[in-house]
Amino acid sequence: MPAESEMRIESIADIPLYNGDVEAAQGVPDVVTRLKDAIAGADGLLLVTPEYNNSMPGVAKNAVDWLSRPAADIPRVFGGKPVAICGASPGGFGTIMSQNAWLPVFRTLRAELWSGGRLLVSRAGTVVGEDGEIRDETTRENIRAFITGFVAHTGLRAAQRATAAR
Numbered sequence: 001m002p003a004e005s006e007m008r009i010e011s012i013a014d015i016p017l018y019n020g021d022v023e024a025a026q027g028v029p030d031v032v033t034r035l036k037d038a039i040a041g042a043d044g045l046l047l048v049t050p051e052y053n054n055s056m057p058g059v060a061k062n063a064v065d066w067l068s069r070p071a072a073d074i075p076r077v078f079g080g081k082p083v084a085i086c087g088a089s090p091g092g093f094g095t096i097m098s099q100n101a102w103l104p105v106f107r108t109l110r111a112e113l114w115s116g117g118r119l120l121v122s123r124a125g126t127v128v129g130e131d132g133e134i135r136d137e138t139t140r141e142n143i144r145a146f147i148t149g150f151v152a153h154t155g156l157r158a159a160q161r162a163t164a165a166r
């Protein structure tokens with residue numbers, strides 16, 4: 001990460017299947033509320049997506065569907081939020097179909113999709129080691145450039161919000 005920026009990695013592992021009846025009876029699960037608050041408090045959202053059957057994984061879409069509930073809370077969580085989408089796959093196309101599949105989702109949520117860079121990591125099995133270390137120098141540089149560009153953009157937007165609030 002660039003200096004004076006911080007990345008917080010959150011998990012969707014404990015998010016249940018979306019069920020409107022459960023929401024009506026019990027409201028939004030605590031695990032979802034915590035993740036919503038984390039996104040609302042962040043300057044930007046970096047979505048790192050796998051690709052399943054040439055689209056986004058259903059479990060990831062399910063998580064975002066929960067995060068969009070109740071709908072009245074969407075502006076607080078996603079409205080104008082800078083969102084960057086990237087991903088890695090074992091094949092040669094680096095999640096391009098999955099990344100494209102996410103676009104209408106975040107447009108619907110009125111997020112601000114950052115398109116200042118693209119990060120498609122192909123052959124992830126060879127460029128990333130077992131320990132998660134990035135072994136390939138070109139891949140490392142591509143990730144660095146993507147993150148640096150997105151962080152600069154989120155900083156710009158945060159400064160603009162601060163000026164507007166004065």
Ligand SMILES: Cc1cc2nc3c(=O)[nH]c(=O)nc-3n(C[C@H](O)[C@H](O)[C@H](O)COP(=O)(O)O)c2cc1C
Nearest residue numbers: 050051052053054055088089090091092093094095
């Ligand atoms: C059901 C399923 C479908 C997949 N379909 C694709 C695909 O269409 N394109 C692709 O590049 N990789 C595909 N993969 C490989 C995933 O991209 C790979 O599993 C992922 O990068 C690793 O993330 P995961 O451990 O969260 O599954 C698929 C994997 C699974 C399990």
